[in-house]
Amino acid sequence: LPTFFKEFETVAKEAAINSDDLKMKKETLCYVDAKTMHFWRSLNTFKDGQKTWDKFKKEVLLNYPGAEQVPETMTDTLKRVVTKFVKSGVLNSQELAKYHREFATVSKSLTKHGILSGVQVAGYYVQVFPDSVHAQLNMHLQVQHMAKKKGEAYALA
Template sequence: MAAIHPLPARNERSAPKWDSEFEEQLPTFFEEFEAVATTAGINNDDTAMKKGVLRYTDQQSMRFWRTLPTYEDATKTWTEFKDEVLVHYPGALKDAESTMEDLRKVVSEYAGSGVTNSKELLTYHRDFSIVAKSLLTNGILSGVQVASIYTEAFSETIRNRLDTRLQVKYPRNPKDKRIHLPSCAKPPTISFPMHQPQ
């Protein structure tokens, strides 16, 4: 039988953490809490679970979650409480689909600040891929469309450089079909100039 450990204090390294500004991280927060709750041996006690999770939320979330009917009703399970909480955070819904607007926001954010080095490129590629994958999987966009939108975050200089590289790599493909989903699996290799024009 596994050793039972008390729930970690809020400021301990092993404590589950969630910033209410990032709704999409709420399901992960619940998973982390359930892991420490299992270690603490309270995972089969719905009331202890509902009370225990509050110690890791901010004050406003704690006050709000206490007002929920599934919190106050001792006959309601942890799962029912958790599901009710998630309903109040649209960005946290596990199966929420990405939209074109979400993709445009990612591109606009990076186009505004500029992708000027390899680190920024990797961060942009990761953020873009998360949203684009959902749109591709659901047939909302094709690989060619995704690739075209992907390059909008780059300056004209970088776009031209990227197009030249693709022209060499795919000489027989028309310009609008040179880049597609497989070639977006990894970020493109781009030589960034030492100084970007403002």
Template sequence: NVQPLPARNERKAPKWDSQYEEQLPTFFEEFETVAKEAAIDSDDLKMKKEALRYVDAKTMRFWRSLDTFEDDQKTWDEFKKEVLSNYPGAEQVPETTTDTLKKVVTKFAKSGVSNSQELAEYHQEFATVSKSLTKHGILSGVQVAGYYVQVFPDSVRAQLNMRLQVQHTAKKKGEAYSLAELKGAVDFLLSDANTIYVGRESTTIRGVTAIVGERPVHCITDWGCSIIAMSVTTCNALGVMFDPTRCIPLQSANGKTDWTLGVASDVPFQFGEVTAILQVHIVDSPAYDVLLGRPFEVLTQAWMQSFLSGDQHITLTDPNTEKVVTVPTV
């Protein structure tokens, strides 16, 4: 349905105060919307004429004096372009430079960003400037991210990379984090920094699940242990063969010394796409199925990340294929 152009005092009418030049592009967008509803958007003469009804008398006289208004051959877009050229503050693509971005960073570095509200204010101002710089190829995403983190406290910056790696495990090496991803991680760290935590009296021992001989096996990790150990019960259940002539003394935490039953050579443990080929000592009646000690940590370049919730992730690298997987503990 065709709707008439709204009167100047109607709520739907386009509005513009000439004191605020930066709002002129928005005024034109609003006018074009109501003009389309009134079915005059394809008539350049009417568009130029009717736009004047929504501006003040001084602006009206000035716009009428423009060459593109007086010349009936000039289009609405040409008229609009000439109008905008007379209002420097109304440029639709503001001229932003790296120095503009540095000023934003310096401003907030001085005032500080220590909570979610301050982060939101900084993020909005930074994103507005950086968007133009990346859009026009002035800065890369990696460079923008480098500027973004400069305002945060050292305590936050020290943990930021680790937090991002845990949150975005699929991110490729060298791929830039988006501002939204950075903001989310920083917001978490800032809220975390304002909380005082104390250690628990005890926590449950956590482990990982490996596939050995097509069967899942629960393994606990202990980087303080110099061997890989497996209970004889688990060994029998999996059908793992071992050499009974290769026994070593094994001292427990209470000082008791016992002997292992032998060594199973080159046992493959699968963790997703990562396979660790291990030398496993068979032990009689331990309190675990499998204990992954220091040799496993070294072979897989294991990197462990613990969280205040009690959760834990272990990142493993296959030394033969260089594939990487992050395994949640259970």
């Protein structure tokens, strides 16, 4: 949950709603399942317009024992790994191996904690390659994995 809230706050900041506590509380409901949404709506800090976003988060976390355990990494960490290799380039097999190790270390934690899906991880992974390599990879993968359904991720193994 702390990771969920941190990721939500990042998106909320980009959407310029992070200074509106009421909007933050309402919009966060769009990202949870129906059962969770109903529960969060019932919390006193949600119903009370005078209660801040931070107080709402605190009340939510109090209702989920153990939820404050944060995974070792965040999406921002993965973005930094990708950006680092986009800037330096992946020009040989040694650089590719180094990129893969750094990327896998971060992405495994994100998928393990349900922060990113396999499709999202794959989307980040290929960002370091030029468009010509993307096209070649897609063609090669389509030939080797004809049974894969559209929208499923290819394994990064």
